[in-house]
Amino acid sequence: MPLDAPLPTDAELAILRVLWAHGPSTVREVQDHLDTDQGYTTVLKHLQLMLDKGLVTRDESGRAHVYAPAVQEADTQRRLVDDLLDRAFGGSARQLVMRALSTEDVSRDELDQIRDLLAQIDDDDHDDA
Amino acid sequence: MPLDAPLPTDAELAILRVLWAHGPSTVREVQDHLDTDQGYTTVLKHLQLMLDKGLVTRDESGRAHVYAPAVQEADTQRRLVDDLLDRAFGGSARQLVMRALSTEDVSRDELDQIRDLLAQIDDDDHDDA
DNA sequence: GCTGAAATACGAACTCGTTCGTACCTACTA
DNA sequence: TAGTAGGTACGAACGAGTTCGTATTTCAGC
Incomplete structure (x- = not known):
């Protein structure tokens, strides 16, 4: 590696x-x-x-x-988001997401997909905690 | 202005x-x-x-x-997000949000708040469309 | 008014990212 | 096998951002 x-x-x-x-x-x-x-x-x-x-x-x-x-797209994207998170949002992913969603053109479909993602994260949490 | x-x-x-x-x-x-x-x-x-x-x-x-x-925080944050959106996500806010939420340390509370935000956006949409 | 502490203004050096000109190399093809 | 099209390597120039040394200004208190 x-x-x-x-x-x-x-x-x-x-x-x-x-x-x-x-x-x-x-x-x-x-x-x-x-x-x-x-x-x-x-x-x-x-x-x-x-x-x-x-x-x-x-x-x-x-x-x-x-x-x-030689680097993965998902990985790089996550690191870029982390970077912005640090530089502009004091690490608050919530705020960043809010700003991202306030970019008018987020379709109904996209919102649904994000909702699904949230539900899935919730399910995963149940296993851990 | x-x-x-x-x-x-x-x-x-x-x-x-x-x-x-x-x-x-x-x-x-x-x-x-x-x-x-x-x-x-x-x-x-x-x-x-x-x-x-x-x-x-x-x-x-x-x-x-x-x-x-001389510039607002929310405004600047939104522009920074837009910028990253263009550079790394082809404009897909959904993907960016997914990456942001995959940054392990997003608390249950934050997830709830994001859920609320989604619901609110949905309500607003009902007015328009 | 003079002086010194604290502030401002200016300029220069350095790094990093970006761009491209030029030189060189290689392998078809005529 | 000599020429050429199309590739690679190298180096240099330029701009933007960052940092700070030094010169200059300002003002409060003696």
Whole structure:
């Protein structure tokens, strides 16, 4: 198990999201799927730095190197939320959730799903406590 | 109404949190309440930059200037959440909430409060739709 | 009024993230 | 086998954020 990689920067996160969505990719494939219009060598450089940081792995067997995410999406998301929680909410997940839900466009469906999640957490609690 | 201030940086957010919690303060008071051990002039510099950005206002009538937040806590928190939502969750508030709630230490009480919030949102929806 | 403590203003250094130009390498192909 | 398309590696520039040293100002009390 690799020593835990640092949190990705903005540009790195954007690249990770491409890799999470499309699976292992070459530099050019990543570049094509990015929203931004970054130069090829810029994307390449990012991936090289990310390799150093342990955020991605790469397969060098082929003509073009193929990069794959070395960190999980769920894990990274949780760490980012924890980070924001510390920085802006004094650790209060309740407040953060309230703010997230006050972002008007949360559909009825999403609310239902969140309700289900709450119920499930409650069930789990019954086992423990 | 001032043109909306930019999102605060990390250091600026830490200072804003002091101002939100303790109300209008002098540089020294802010410094005293900060977790970090920042030099006096560092805090001063931050507040000066924040003044330029419109993040704080200041009262220069007394010996020491008194700084007050120019942005609301709830507002800033919402914008920070929106920002993270875009960068890491493709805009899905549901996913963000799920990650926030998977941070083990969310108490039973907090869960109840969130449930109440959901119910309230539902009620509001009934009015609209 | 003078002085010193306490505050403010300014500027510079340093780090980190981002971007890209340029050089180099490699393997098809004509 | 020489040329070239398409890849990789490297280094440098730039901006933003952070930090603090130093100079300057201000005012309360002697």
